[in-house]
Amino acid sequence: MNKRKTYALKPSDKAKDERNPIVVLNQEDLKNKIYTIRGVQVILDRDLAELYSIETRALKQAVNRNKKRFPLDFMFILTENEVDIMVSQNVIPSRRHLGGAFPYVFTEQGIANLSSVLNSDKAIEINIQIMRAFVSMRKFISKNAEIFRRLDTVERKQLECQIKTDKNFEKVFEAIEDKEFVKKQGIFFDGQIFDAYNFVSDLIRSAKESIVLIDNFVDDSVLTLFLKRKDDVRVVIYTKTITKQLRLDLMKHNSQYPAVAIKEFKKSHDRFMIIDDKDAYHIGASLKDLGKK
Structure with missing residues (x-):
C-alpha cells in the first residue's frame, strides 16, 4: 500500500506557527482573489501561496507529488488564451512575469485537498476561511446570476476584441523591429507634395482586403484619400484623440461613402x-501633411 505523500513545513516553520496566532483574513480580500474561469470559481496558485506564506514553487511541487489528489475538476493549468485574458484584466502583470510557466488554478475542492498535502496547521486554518469566502461568493452569484450573465457576455466580447487588437499591433511592431518591411519604399523631400500623395494613393489602391492607419493627426483630407480604395476594402484608423470635428467629419463621410472606422x-x-x-x-509624416515634412 502506497503511503500518501505530503509536503511538510520545516520544524522551524511549525514552531513559528505555534508562537504566532493565525491571522484572521479579510473576507472581502479573499473574495477578490476568486475568479470565474471555465465556468467554475478558482484561486490562482500565487495567491494561495501568499495566503499559506510559502513560495509558489513549493506549492506546485507539493501538488506535483500528489497528482492523483488533483483531477481536472480540482485543479487545472491555464491556457495561453486564458493567461492573455488575465493579463488584460491586470490580474497578472504580464506573461513575462510568469517566467514561462502557466499558473495552476484551484477549485474549492482542490483547495480543500491542499491543506492535507501541505500538512500544516496554518494551511488548515486558512482553508476554513477560504471555504467561507467561496460559500459567500456562491450565494452572491446565485442571487445575481442573470445580471452577471449579461455583464460576462459584454465583457468577454470587449476582452476578445482588445486581445486581438493588441496581438495585431505586437506583430506590426515586431516586423518593424526585425526590419521586415515591404520592398517598395519612397523618400520624399519638402515640397514633393504630389509625389508623396501619389505614392500613398497607390498603396491605398493596392489593398485587397484591409487598410490600417496609425496616425495621431487625422482630418477630413485623410478620409477623402481613402476613397481611392477598392470596393469592400475595410479601413480602420487608430488615432490618439477623436475630436468633435473629426467625429462630425466621420459621420458625414460614412453617411455617403463606404464606412471608415476610427x-x-x-x-x-x-x-x-x-x-x-x-x-x-x-x-514619416501624417497623411494630411504628405510632402510638407
Whole structure:
C-alpha cells in the first residue's frame, strides 16, 4: 500500500506557527482573489501561496507529488488564451512575469485537498476561511446570476476584441523591429507634395482586403484619400484623440461613402500604414501633411 505523500513545513516553520496566532483574513480580500474561469470559481496558485506564506514553487511541487489528489475538476493549468485574458484584466502583470510557466488554478475542492498535502496547521486554518469566502461568493452569484450573465457576455466580447487588437499591433511592431518591411519604399523631400500623395494613393489602391492607419493627426483630407480604395476594402484608423470635428467629419463621410472606422489608440507616436495585415509602411509624416515634412 502506497503511503500518501505530503509536503511538510520545516520544524522551524511549525514552531513559528505555534508562537504566532493565525491571522484572521479579510473576507472581502479573499473574495477578490476568486475568479470565474471555465465556468467554475478558482484561486490562482500565487495567491494561495501568499495566503499559506510559502513560495509558489513549493506549492506546485507539493501538488506535483500528489497528482492523483488533483483531477481536472480540482485543479487545472491555464491556457495561453486564458493567461492573455488575465493579463488584460491586470490580474497578472504580464506573461513575462510568469517566467514561462502557466499558473495552476484551484477549485474549492482542490483547495480543500491542499491543506492535507501541505500538512500544516496554518494551511488548515486558512482553508476554513477560504471555504467561507467561496460559500459567500456562491450565494452572491446565485442571487445575481442573470445580471452577471449579461455583464460576462459584454465583457468577454470587449476582452476578445482588445486581445486581438493588441496581438495585431505586437506583430506590426515586431516586423518593424526585425526590419521586415515591404520592398517598395519612397523618400520624399519638402515640397514633393504630389509625389508623396501619389505614392500613398497607390498603396491605398493596392489593398485587397484591409487598410490600417496609425496616425495621431487625422482630418477630413485623410478620409477623402481613402476613397481611392477598392470596393469592400475595410479601413480602420487608430488615432490618439477623436475630436468633435473629426467625429462630425466621420459621420458625414460614412453617411455617403463606404464606412471608415476610427478608434482611439494612445500607444504610438509614429505613423504606420498596414496593407492587408501583412505589409507595414512607416510613414514619416501624417497623411494630411504628405510632402510638407
